[in-house]
Amino acid sequence: MKIRNLIFLLIILLAIFTMLIAVAELPPYGSPDNPVHNMVTERYINKALEETGVNNIVTAIVLDYRAYDTLFETIVLFTAAIAVYVTLKKAKGSEGGE
Amino acid sequence: MYLTLIDYWTIVLLLLLVTISISIYFIKDLLHAVIVYGAYSLIMALIWLQMNTPDLAITEAAAGICTTVLMMVVVFRTSRKEEE
Protein backbone atom coordinates (compact mmCIF):
# COMPACT_ATOMS: atom_id res chain seq x y z
CA MET A 1 0.00 0.00 0.00
CA LYS A 2 2.79 2.43 0.88
CA ILE A 3 4.64 1.75 -2.37
CA ARG A 4 1.46 2.31 -4.35
CA ASN A 5 0.84 5.70 -2.74
CA LEU A 6 4.43 6.71 -3.43
CA ILE A 7 4.05 5.82 -7.12
CA PHE A 8 0.81 7.85 -7.31
CA LEU A 9 2.58 10.83 -5.71
CA LEU A 10 5.36 10.60 -8.29
CA ILE A 11 2.88 10.50 -11.16
CA ILE A 12 1.00 13.53 -9.80
CA LEU A 13 4.24 15.50 -9.34
CA LEU A 14 5.22 14.67 -12.92
CA ALA A 15 1.83 15.86 -14.18
CA ILE A 16 2.13 19.13 -12.20
CA PHE A 17 5.63 19.67 -13.61
CA THR A 18 4.38 19.19 -17.18
CA MET A 19 1.48 21.59 -16.64
CA LEU A 20 3.80 24.23 -15.17
CA ILE A 21 6.10 23.98 -18.20
CA ALA A 22 3.08 24.51 -20.45
CA VAL A 23 1.96 27.53 -18.41
CA ALA A 24 5.44 29.07 -18.61
CA GLU A 25 5.20 28.97 -22.42
CA LEU A 26 2.00 31.06 -22.49
CA PRO A 27 2.22 34.63 -23.86
CA PRO A 28 2.00 37.40 -21.23
CA TYR A 29 -1.49 38.41 -20.12
CA GLY A 30 -2.84 41.51 -21.87
CA SER A 31 0.10 42.06 -24.22
CA PRO A 32 -0.90 43.72 -27.55
CA ASP A 33 1.03 41.29 -29.77
CA ASN A 34 -0.55 38.10 -28.44
CA PRO A 35 -1.68 35.57 -31.05
CA VAL A 36 -5.35 36.07 -30.03
CA HIS A 37 -5.36 39.63 -31.36
CA ASN A 38 -5.77 38.75 -35.02
CA MET A 39 -8.11 39.78 -37.83
CA VAL A 40 -11.17 38.16 -36.27
CA THR A 41 -10.96 40.20 -33.07
CA GLU A 42 -10.32 43.36 -35.07
CA ARG A 43 -13.36 42.73 -37.24
CA TYR A 44 -15.61 42.19 -34.21
CA ILE A 45 -14.40 45.30 -32.41
CA ASN A 46 -14.57 47.60 -35.43
CA LYS A 47 -17.67 46.33 -37.22
CA ALA A 48 -19.95 44.85 -34.54
CA LEU A 49 -21.96 48.03 -33.97
CA GLU A 50 -22.40 48.64 -37.68
CA GLU A 51 -23.30 45.05 -38.60
CA THR A 52 -25.62 44.15 -35.73
CA GLY A 53 -26.69 47.46 -34.20
CA VAL A 54 -25.84 46.26 -30.68
CA ASN A 55 -23.52 48.12 -28.30
CA ASN A 56 -22.52 45.09 -26.22
CA ILE A 57 -20.02 43.12 -28.34
CA VAL A 58 -20.50 39.95 -26.27
CA THR A 59 -24.22 39.91 -27.04
CA ALA A 60 -23.49 40.62 -30.69
CA ILE A 61 -21.17 37.61 -30.88
CA VAL A 62 -23.35 35.23 -28.85
CA LEU A 63 -26.70 36.01 -30.51
CA ASP A 64 -25.67 37.07 -34.02
CA TYR A 65 -22.23 35.97 -35.23
CA ARG A 66 -22.32 32.70 -33.29
CA ALA A 67 -26.08 32.16 -33.28
CA TYR A 68 -25.71 28.49 -34.19
CA ASP A 69 -23.70 27.85 -31.01
CA THR A 70 -26.40 29.43 -28.87
CA LEU A 71 -29.12 27.48 -30.67
CA PHE A 72 -27.48 24.16 -29.89
CA GLU A 73 -26.70 25.33 -26.36
CA THR A 74 -30.41 25.82 -25.75
CA ILE A 75 -31.05 22.38 -27.24
CA VAL A 76 -28.54 20.93 -24.72
CA LEU A 77 -30.43 22.67 -21.89
CA PHE A 78 -33.71 21.26 -23.24
CA THR A 79 -32.21 17.75 -23.33
CA ALA A 80 -30.96 18.08 -19.74
CA ALA A 81 -34.36 19.20 -18.47
CA ILE A 82 -36.15 16.41 -20.34
CA ALA A 83 -33.68 13.80 -19.05
CA VAL A 84 -34.17 14.83 -15.41
CA TYR A 85 -37.94 15.05 -15.90
CA VAL A 86 -38.14 11.56 -17.42
CA THR A 87 -35.83 9.94 -14.85
CA LEU A 88 -37.15 11.45 -11.62
CA LYS A 89 -40.80 12.14 -12.33
CA LYS A 90 -43.26 9.62 -10.94
CA ALA A 91 -46.03 8.64 -13.30
CA LYS A 92 -49.52 9.58 -12.08
CA GLY A 93 -51.15 6.18 -11.80
CA SER A 94 -48.17 3.95 -10.94
CA GLU A 95 -47.58 4.60 -7.21
CA GLY A 96 -45.26 1.91 -5.85
CA GLY A 97 -45.02 0.12 -9.17
CA GLU A 98 -41.78 -1.37 -10.48
CA MET B 1 8.82 43.26 -12.15
CA TYR B 2 6.76 45.92 -10.42
CA LEU B 3 3.51 44.79 -8.83
CA THR B 4 0.63 47.18 -8.24
CA LEU B 5 -2.01 46.89 -5.53
CA ILE B 6 -4.49 45.26 -7.95
CA ASP B 7 -1.91 42.54 -8.71
CA TYR B 8 -1.58 41.69 -5.02
CA TRP B 9 -5.38 41.48 -4.82
CA THR B 10 -5.42 39.06 -7.75
CA ILE B 11 -2.69 36.95 -6.13
CA VAL B 12 -4.70 36.72 -2.91
CA LEU B 13 -7.83 35.72 -4.85
CA LEU B 14 -5.98 33.03 -6.81
CA LEU B 15 -4.42 31.63 -3.62
CA LEU B 16 -7.90 31.48 -2.04
CA LEU B 17 -9.16 29.67 -5.14
CA VAL B 18 -6.40 27.04 -4.89
CA THR B 19 -7.01 26.61 -1.15
CA ILE B 20 -10.74 26.07 -1.66
CA SER B 21 -10.19 23.60 -4.49
CA ILE B 22 -7.81 21.51 -2.39
CA SER B 23 -10.01 21.69 0.72
CA ILE B 24 -13.03 20.27 -1.14
CA TYR B 25 -11.06 17.02 -1.49
CA PHE B 26 -10.53 16.69 2.26
CA ILE B 27 -14.06 17.59 3.41
CA LYS B 28 -16.00 14.42 4.18
CA ASP B 29 -19.39 16.06 4.84
CA LEU B 30 -21.00 16.64 1.44
CA LEU B 31 -23.17 19.54 2.66
CA HIS B 32 -20.05 21.41 3.79
CA ALA B 33 -18.41 20.68 0.44
CA VAL B 34 -21.39 22.23 -1.37
CA ILE B 35 -21.19 25.36 0.79
CA VAL B 36 -17.47 25.66 0.06
CA TYR B 37 -18.26 25.30 -3.63
CA GLY B 38 -20.54 28.34 -3.31
CA ALA B 39 -17.58 30.32 -1.99
CA TYR B 40 -15.55 29.07 -4.96
CA SER B 41 -18.05 30.48 -7.45
CA LEU B 42 -18.15 33.82 -5.61
CA ILE B 43 -14.35 34.17 -5.76
CA MET B 44 -14.38 33.11 -9.41
CA ALA B 45 -16.90 35.91 -10.11
CA LEU B 46 -14.54 38.41 -8.44
CA ILE B 47 -11.68 37.20 -10.63
CA TRP B 48 -13.78 37.61 -13.79
CA LEU B 49 -14.61 41.14 -12.64
CA GLN B 50 -10.94 41.90 -12.11
CA MET B 51 -10.24 40.70 -15.67
CA ASN B 52 -12.73 43.30 -17.05
CA THR B 53 -15.38 40.79 -18.13
CA PRO B 54 -18.57 41.86 -16.32
CA ASP B 55 -20.72 39.60 -18.54
CA LEU B 56 -18.99 36.49 -17.27
CA ALA B 57 -18.99 37.82 -13.70
CA ILE B 58 -22.78 38.20 -13.65
CA THR B 59 -23.31 34.81 -15.27
CA GLU B 60 -20.86 33.09 -12.90
CA ALA B 61 -22.47 34.63 -9.81
CA ALA B 62 -26.00 33.68 -10.89
CA ALA B 63 -25.19 30.22 -12.22
CA GLY B 64 -22.96 29.46 -9.21
CA ILE B 65 -25.79 30.17 -6.79
CA CYS B 66 -28.26 28.17 -8.89
CA THR B 67 -26.03 25.10 -9.18
CA THR B 68 -25.23 25.31 -5.45
CA VAL B 69 -28.95 25.24 -4.64
CA LEU B 70 -29.53 22.29 -6.98
CA MET B 71 -26.59 20.36 -5.47
CA MET B 72 -27.89 21.10 -1.98
CA VAL B 73 -31.27 19.61 -2.94
CA VAL B 74 -29.48 16.51 -4.25
CA VAL B 75 -27.49 16.20 -1.00
CA PHE B 76 -30.69 16.35 1.06
CA ARG B 77 -32.38 13.77 -1.16
CA THR B 78 -29.46 11.28 -0.99
CA SER B 79 -27.00 10.47 1.79
CA ARG B 80 -25.08 13.31 3.40
CA LYS B 81 -21.93 11.48 4.45
CA GLU B 82 -19.40 10.33 1.94
CA GLU B 83 -18.96 6.56 1.96
CA GLU B 84 -15.55 5.22 2.86
Add this chain to the structure above:
Amino acid sequence: MRDFVLKRVVAVIIPFISLYGFYVILHGAISPGGSFAGGIIVALSVIAFATIFGLDRAKEKLPEKILVWTDSYGTLWYVLMGLVGIVKGVPFLSNRLAGINLGVPGTLSAGGLIALIGIGVGIRVASTMITLFFTMMEEEK
Protein backbone atom coordinates in the same frame (compact mmCIF):
# COMPACT_ATOMS: atom_id res chain seq x y z
CA MET C 1 -37.60 27.29 7.57
CA ARG C 2 -41.16 28.55 8.17
CA ASP C 3 -40.17 31.56 10.26
CA PHE C 4 -42.46 34.61 10.20
CA VAL C 5 -39.66 37.16 9.64
CA LEU C 6 -38.20 35.08 6.82
CA LYS C 7 -41.57 34.85 5.09
CA ARG C 8 -42.20 38.60 5.29
CA VAL C 9 -38.70 39.54 4.09
CA VAL C 10 -38.88 37.12 1.15
CA ALA C 11 -42.37 38.33 0.22
CA VAL C 12 -41.03 41.88 0.00
CA ILE C 13 -37.81 41.03 -1.84
CA ILE C 14 -39.03 38.53 -4.46
CA PRO C 15 -40.70 41.03 -6.86
CA PHE C 16 -37.48 43.03 -7.01
CA ILE C 17 -35.35 39.96 -7.79
CA SER C 18 -37.76 38.99 -10.55
CA LEU C 19 -37.83 42.54 -11.93
CA TYR C 20 -34.03 42.66 -11.95
CA GLY C 21 -33.94 39.40 -13.88
CA PHE C 22 -36.26 40.75 -16.58
CA TYR C 23 -34.22 43.97 -16.63
CA VAL C 24 -31.03 41.98 -17.31
CA ILE C 25 -32.76 39.99 -20.08
CA LEU C 26 -34.20 43.03 -21.83
CA HIS C 27 -31.05 45.15 -21.54
CA GLY C 28 -28.73 42.45 -22.91
CA ALA C 29 -28.00 44.60 -25.95
CA ILE C 30 -26.73 47.68 -24.14
CA SER C 31 -25.31 46.56 -20.79
CA PRO C 32 -23.42 43.58 -19.34
CA GLY C 33 -25.50 40.53 -18.61
CA GLY C 34 -27.67 38.92 -21.22
CA SER C 35 -30.31 36.29 -21.57
CA PHE C 36 -28.51 33.45 -19.76
CA ALA C 37 -27.75 35.40 -16.57
CA GLY C 38 -31.15 37.09 -16.59
CA GLY C 39 -33.00 33.82 -17.01
CA ILE C 40 -31.15 32.28 -14.08
CA ILE C 41 -31.97 35.30 -11.88
CA VAL C 42 -35.68 34.98 -12.75
CA ALA C 43 -35.48 31.27 -11.90
CA LEU C 44 -33.77 32.05 -8.57
CA SER C 45 -36.71 34.23 -7.50
CA VAL C 46 -39.12 31.32 -8.06
CA ILE C 47 -36.72 28.93 -6.28
CA ALA C 48 -36.60 31.29 -3.27
CA PHE C 49 -40.39 31.34 -3.18
CA ALA C 50 -40.54 27.53 -3.35
CA THR C 51 -38.00 27.03 -0.53
CA ILE C 52 -39.67 29.45 1.88
CA PHE C 53 -43.39 28.99 1.18
CA GLY C 54 -43.33 25.31 0.25
CA LEU C 55 -43.45 23.47 -3.04
CA ASP C 56 -47.24 23.14 -3.17
CA ARG C 57 -47.89 26.89 -3.08
CA ALA C 58 -45.19 27.45 -5.73
CA LYS C 59 -46.92 24.92 -7.96
CA GLU C 60 -50.20 26.73 -7.47
CA LYS C 61 -48.59 29.95 -8.66
CA LEU C 62 -46.67 28.34 -11.53
CA PRO C 63 -48.50 25.22 -12.77
CA GLU C 64 -46.60 22.41 -14.38
CA LYS C 65 -48.50 22.95 -17.62
CA ILE C 66 -46.90 26.38 -18.13
CA LEU C 67 -43.43 24.99 -17.37
CA VAL C 68 -43.77 22.18 -19.90
CA TRP C 69 -45.11 24.67 -22.44
CA THR C 70 -42.22 27.15 -22.08
CA ASP C 71 -39.72 24.28 -21.96
CA SER C 72 -40.87 22.98 -25.30
CA TYR C 73 -41.62 26.14 -27.22
CA GLY C 74 -38.58 28.22 -26.16
CA THR C 75 -36.23 26.34 -28.46
CA LEU C 76 -38.86 26.28 -31.19
CA TRP C 77 -39.14 30.07 -30.92
CA TYR C 78 -35.41 30.34 -31.58
CA VAL C 79 -35.67 28.15 -34.69
CA LEU C 80 -38.68 30.19 -35.82
CA MET C 81 -36.58 33.37 -35.61
CA GLY C 82 -33.93 31.60 -37.68
CA LEU C 83 -36.50 30.71 -40.33
CA VAL C 84 -37.11 34.42 -40.97
CA GLY C 85 -33.86 34.39 -42.93
CA ILE C 86 -34.95 31.38 -44.99
CA VAL C 87 -38.25 33.04 -45.85
CA LYS C 88 -36.41 36.16 -47.06
CA GLY C 89 -34.07 34.05 -49.22
CA VAL C 90 -30.81 34.37 -47.22
CA PRO C 91 -29.00 31.88 -44.89
CA PHE C 92 -30.51 30.48 -41.69
CA LEU C 93 -30.33 32.77 -38.61
CA SER C 94 -29.12 35.81 -40.55
CA ASN C 95 -30.02 39.18 -39.09
CA ARG C 96 -28.88 42.16 -41.14
CA LEU C 97 -28.74 40.16 -44.38
CA ALA C 98 -32.47 39.47 -44.08
CA GLY C 99 -33.17 43.17 -44.40
CA ILE C 100 -34.44 43.66 -40.84
CA ASN C 101 -34.41 47.21 -39.48
CA LEU C 102 -31.63 47.29 -36.87
CA GLY C 103 -33.02 50.29 -34.99
CA VAL C 104 -31.14 52.97 -33.11
CA PRO C 105 -28.08 51.64 -31.22
CA GLY C 106 -28.42 52.15 -27.47
CA THR C 107 -32.18 51.65 -27.29
CA LEU C 108 -34.03 48.54 -26.16
CA SER C 109 -35.20 47.55 -29.65
CA ALA C 110 -31.70 47.70 -31.16
CA GLY C 111 -30.43 44.71 -33.06
CA GLY C 112 -33.50 43.50 -34.93
CA LEU C 113 -33.90 39.79 -34.16
CA ILE C 114 -31.35 39.86 -31.30
CA ALA C 115 -33.86 41.32 -28.81
CA LEU C 116 -36.51 38.75 -29.72
CA ILE C 117 -34.07 35.83 -29.55
CA GLY C 118 -32.80 37.10 -26.19
CA ILE C 119 -36.29 37.08 -24.66
CA GLY C 120 -36.85 33.52 -25.93
CA VAL C 121 -33.52 32.21 -24.56
CA GLY C 122 -34.11 33.94 -21.20
CA ILE C 123 -37.52 32.33 -20.68
CA ARG C 124 -36.05 29.03 -21.84
CA VAL C 125 -33.21 29.05 -19.29
CA ALA C 126 -35.54 30.14 -16.48
CA SER C 127 -38.01 27.34 -17.18
CA THR C 128 -35.20 24.76 -17.37
CA MET C 129 -33.83 25.71 -13.95
CA ILE C 130 -37.31 25.80 -12.37
CA THR C 131 -38.15 22.41 -13.87
CA LEU C 132 -34.93 20.87 -12.51
CA PHE C 133 -35.59 22.29 -9.04
CA PHE C 134 -39.27 21.28 -8.89
CA THR C 135 -38.57 17.77 -10.15
CA MET C 136 -35.76 17.20 -7.65
CA MET C 137 -37.75 18.60 -4.71
CA GLU C 138 -40.77 16.47 -5.51
CA GLU C 139 -39.23 13.14 -4.43
CA GLU C 140 -40.04 13.96 -0.80
CA LYS C 141 -42.40 11.61 1.14
